[in-house]
Amino acid sequence: MTNLEITWVLAEIADLLELGGENPFKVKAYRQAVRVLHHLPEPVAVMAQRGELAKLPGFGKTIVATVKELLSTGTCTSLARLREEVPAGLREMLAIPGLGVRSIRTIYSHLGISTLAELEQAAREKRLRTLPGIGTKSELTVLRNIEMFRQQHGRFPLGVALPFANQLVAEVRTLPGVERAEIAGDVRRGEEMVETARIVVGADEPDRVLEVIAGHPQAARDTVREGPSISFRTWMGLAVKVTVVSRKDFIWEWFLATGSRAHTNRVAEMASGNRIPPNRLNSGSFLQEEWEIYSLLGLPYIPPEIRENCGELEAAKDGSLPELLLPENIKGDLHIHTMWSDGLNTIEEMAKAAYAMGYEYLAITDHSHSLAIANGLSVERLQEQWEEIRDLNRQNLGIRLFTGVEVDILADGRLDYPDEVLAQADVVIASIHSGFRQEAEKITTRIEGAMKNPHVDIVAHPTGRMLGRRRPYDIQIERVLDLAARTGTWLEINAFPDRLDLCDKHARQCKDMEIPIVINTDAHDVNRLQEMLYGVITARRGWLTVDDVMNTRSFDQITRVLGAKGKKK
DNA sequence: GCCGTTTTCGGCCCGACTGTTTTCAGTCG
Numbered sequence: 001m002t003n004l005e006i007t008w009v010l011a012e013i014a015d016l017l018e019l020g021g022e023n024p025f026k027v028k029a030y031r032q033a034v035r036v037l038h039h040l041p042e043p044v045a046v047m048a049q050r051g052e053l054a055k056l057p058g059f060g061k062t063i064v065a066t067v068k069e070l071l072s073t074g075t076c077t078s079l080a081r082l083r084e085e086v087p088a089g090l091r092e093m094l095a096i097p098g099l100g101v102r103s104i105r106t107i108y109s110h111l112g113i114s115t116l117a118e119l120e121q122a123a124r125e126k127r128l129r130t131l132p133g134i135g136t137k138s139e140l141t142v143l144r145n146i147e148m149f150r151q152q153h154g155r156f157p158l159g160v161a162l163p164f165a166n167q168l169v170a171e172v173r174t175l176p177g178v179e180r181a182e183i184a185g186d187v188r189r190g191e192e193m194v195e196t197a198r199i200v201v202g203a204d205e206p207d208r209v210l211e212v213i214a215g216h217p218q219a220a221r222d223t224v225r226e227g228p229s230i231s232f233r234t235w236m237g238l239a240v241k242v243t244v245v246s247r248k249d250f251i252w253e254w255f256l257a258t259g260s261r262a263h264t265n266r267v268a269e270m271a272s273g274n275r276i277p278p279n280r281l282n283s284g285s286f287l288q289e290e291w292e293i294y295s296l297l298g299l300p301y302i303p304p305e306i307r308e309n310c311g312e313l314e315a316a317k318d319g320s321l322p323e324l325l326l327p328e329n330i331k332g333d334l335h336i337h338t339m340w341s342d343g344l345n346t347i348e349e350m351a352k353a354a355y356a357m358g359y360e361y362l363a364i365t366d367h368s369h370s371l372a373i374a375n376g377l378s379v380e381r382l383q384e385q386w387e388e389i390r391d392l393n394r395q396n397l398g399i400r401l402f403t404g405v406e407v408d409i410l411a412d413g414r415l416d417y418p419d420e421v422l423a424q425a426d427v428v429i430a431s432i433h434s435g436f437r438q439e440a441e442k443i444t445t446r447i448e449g450a451m452k453n454p455h456v457d458i459v460a461h462p463t464g465r466m467l468g469r470r471r472p473y474d475i476q477i478e479r480v481l482d483l484a485a486r487t488g489t490w491l492e493i494n495a496f497p498d499r500l501d502l503c504d505k506h507a508r509q510c511k512d513m514e515i516p517i518v519i520n521t522d523a524h525d526v527n528r529l530q531e532m533l534y535g536v537i538t539a540r541r542g543w544l545t546v547d548d549v550m551n552t553r554s555f556d557q558i559t560r561v562l563g564a565k566g567k568k569k
Numbered sequence: 570g571c572c573g574t575t576t577t578c579g580g581c582c583c584g585a586c587t588g589t590t591t592t593c594a595g596t597c598g
Contacts, residue, residue: 017570025581029570060571098587100596135589342582372583373598411585433598434585470597 001070003044004160007034008236009076010066012091016082018101019090032058039344039525045071089115096149097470098141106131120146152193152468156238159497159534161187161194164238168218169199172242175212177204179247184257190305190537192467192500196231196239200257202250209244228253251287262309263302270297270313305540324540327533329552332361334427335406335460335492335520336529340385341366342374344525347385347401348392353526355399360555363402363427364389368416370408371433377405379421386424400555402426402562406460411435413446415453422455426562429492431460432473440474447480451489457562458518459484461494461501469498477506481513490516490550493542495535496528507542518550 014030036056037044047053048071053064070076093104093116107113110131113122119142122128128139165183172181178201182188185198203209210230214223220235229243245253256264271293280286287293291301299316303324306312315321337343338350345353347364354362366385367376377385386403393401404427408416411434415422422428430450435443450456462480463472484491491510494501499522502510510517519535521528539549546552553561 023570026570028581032571058571062570098596102595133589133594137588138595370584371598372585375582436597437587 001045001074003037003040004163005236006044006067006070007037009070009079010034010037010063013066013076013079013082015091015094016079016086019086019094019104020082021105029058029060030063033063039527041527087114089113089118092116092149093119095469096142096145098138098145103134103138106133116146116149148471149468154237154239155193155195155468156236157467157497158187158190158192158194158500158537159531160236161197161238162534164218164234164240165197165199168197168216168240168242171216172199172201172209172213175203175209178209179203180250182254184243184254185241185259188258188304189260189307190504190541192503192538194238196241198257199240199242200250200254201242201244202247202253203244204247206244206246210242213242213244248286251290251293255290255293258304258307260308263307263312266309266313267293267297303540305537306543308541322543322545325536325544325546325549325552327536328358329546329549330359330519330532330536331554332359332363332551332558333521333523333529333532334363334402334404334458334518334551335365335429335494336362336523337366337374337406338364340364340381341371341376342524347388348397349526350523350529351392351397351399351401353529355397357529357532359399361400361402361558363404365404365406365427365429367433368405368407370410370416374433376408376416379417382417382421404429406431407456408433409446409450411438411446413449415450415456419453419455422453425455426559427457428455429458429460430456432464436464436470436473438474440476443473444476444479447475448483451480451483451487456489458490458492458520460492460520460522461499462491463501463503463506465499465501465503467498467500472501481506481509481515484510484515485513488516490518493517493519493535493538495519495521495531495533495538497531497534500534500538502538502542504538504541507539507544511542511544511548516550517544517548520551 010030011034014027018027036058044067048068053059053067066076066078090104090108093099107128111122111127113119123139123143128134128142129136165187169181169183172178180202182200184200185196186194187197201209206228210225213230214225218234219232221233223232228245229241231241233239243253243257294301300321302312302316302321333354336350338345338347351362367374369376369378382405389401389403404425405417406429407422409430409432410416415430432446447459451459463475463477465472491502493507507517519532519539521531523529550558
């Protein structure tokens with residue numbers, strides 16, 4: 001069992017205990033264990049083999065026993081018991097923003113409601129508002145958020161689906177007779193929410209490969225064999241489809257399975273005048289690589305991330321296809337956290353990890369004072385931290401560190417540090433962590449105010465959305481983009497896979513408006529620095545090139561532009 | 570459930586916003 005799978009079990013236990021009215025601190029203990037596992041640099045199975053589980057913070061007798069049971073049997077008796085006691089639907093309700101444990105328990109005890117469908121019906125029939133502590137506004141919020149939940153239902157963030165697909169494809173490649181196996185579908189195109197993780201395999205004897213995959217331990221339910229494909233859901237619920245064809249059909253199948261449907265349909269249309277069977281070249285030999293399909297049509301290769309039928313074929317025809325950003329173009333990360341606020345590693349550890357990734361620079365941008373839950377820095381602690389950064393720079397770590405802050409845009413629109421403090425930082429990021437639900441005018445004005453401040457370089461996670469969990473703030477994005485273009489404020493693509501904020505569409509709008517983009521991980525530990533990849537994928541989906549992204553610049557270049565920015569009007 | 574003891578119990582990141590109230594509880598980050 002992977003760390004991720006174990007966190008899912010522990011998180012479910014926490015939720016069910018909470019719904020069952022257990023001691024909140026017991027619940028928190030499980031949640032803490034989930035947090036620790038999320039940040040663990042190695043498989044927990046390996047730690048278990050070394051007998052080191054109990055060394056993990058927050059891992060006592062019970063949680064160690066639970067993890068051991070999962071690792072050895074794949075099951076969990078305490079979870080099984082809880083599932084019998086607490087209706088599964090109540091846990092689904094926890095995913096509805098605005099509904100917490102107390103409200104769910106009230107609804108369950110008064111109305112006997114234990115499924116989302118019943119909840120929705122009761123809200124429509126205006127029965128929720130009759131309950132103590134629930135009024136008309138809450139009832140409407142519930143209805144709106146059920147709708148959001150349904151739209152996401154059964155989909156998983158790219159951050160979950162991509163690692164899974166990578167692992168599956170690596171396993172399939174080891175099977176006898178498999179010549180080639182590749183990720184296709186939503187995952188290959190980098191869609192932020194994945195409906196189905198698709199794999200395409202080219203093999204000698206497709207049937208034999210399909211049989212083996214049918215027995216894959218992750219093929220937990222809904223397994224269906226249909227023609228050359230097998231579909232199943234992992235026990236987490238992620239839909240998977242593996243298609244196995246002969247080697248000669250591989251490239252065409254891979255292309256079709258990658259989609260999008262709108263893109264492949266148009267390509268097929270363009271090719272229909274061409275009497276060659278789709279898996280062959282003019283010469284009669286079989287396709288060896290995907291670019292040959294485009295080449296047959298006289299087009300350059302079109303990267304999967306922009307195969308959405310939104311101008312890519314036209315651009316390919318007239319030679320204006322952009323040369324998309326690559327992960328190796330990124331020279332530094334300008335938004336990370338350390339133990340000074342709510343991060344898990346020291347500045348030095350983060351710096352060394354960033355150096356190991358080949359970066360030239362890293363900005364240390366911990367939270368500001370008002371974000372108490374994240375241990376935000378007072379002005380005094382901020383100055384102390386900057387001293388440490390200057391010390392580290394003198395030690396010549398091979399990577400240059402920028403002093404910085406992620407300063408809160410407070411609910412009334414003020415910034416959480418005075419201008420004279422901001423003026424001293426190399427990098428100032430402004431972002432919102434409170435008052436998410438303010439009305440459009442108010443919250444837009446807040447962000448505009450921050451952008452007008454001459455010391456603010458970057459606005460981080462500009463829309464505030466959390467995929468599948470939280471809607472964007474009610475901001476007027478056009479106004480924000482407009483002002484960013486005028487003030488030269490950089491807008492962030494936050495690479496954290498639950499955020500991806502800005503999204504691909506907004507990134508493309510920024511490109512059109514010549515607004516500088518910066519891709520940051522917002523990493524709270526050394527592992528999460530690796531999530532830069534998700535930001536790069538989002539940027540590629542937004543058609544961004546090296547020129548559009550500021551942290552592709554060298555240390556000297558970025559120092560120069562950051563230095564010049566302090567004078568913006 | 571975990572931790573760290575002035576060891577076997579008592580405490581466990583805090584503060585703001587929202588919607589429900591009519592002085593506060595629930596939710597969220």
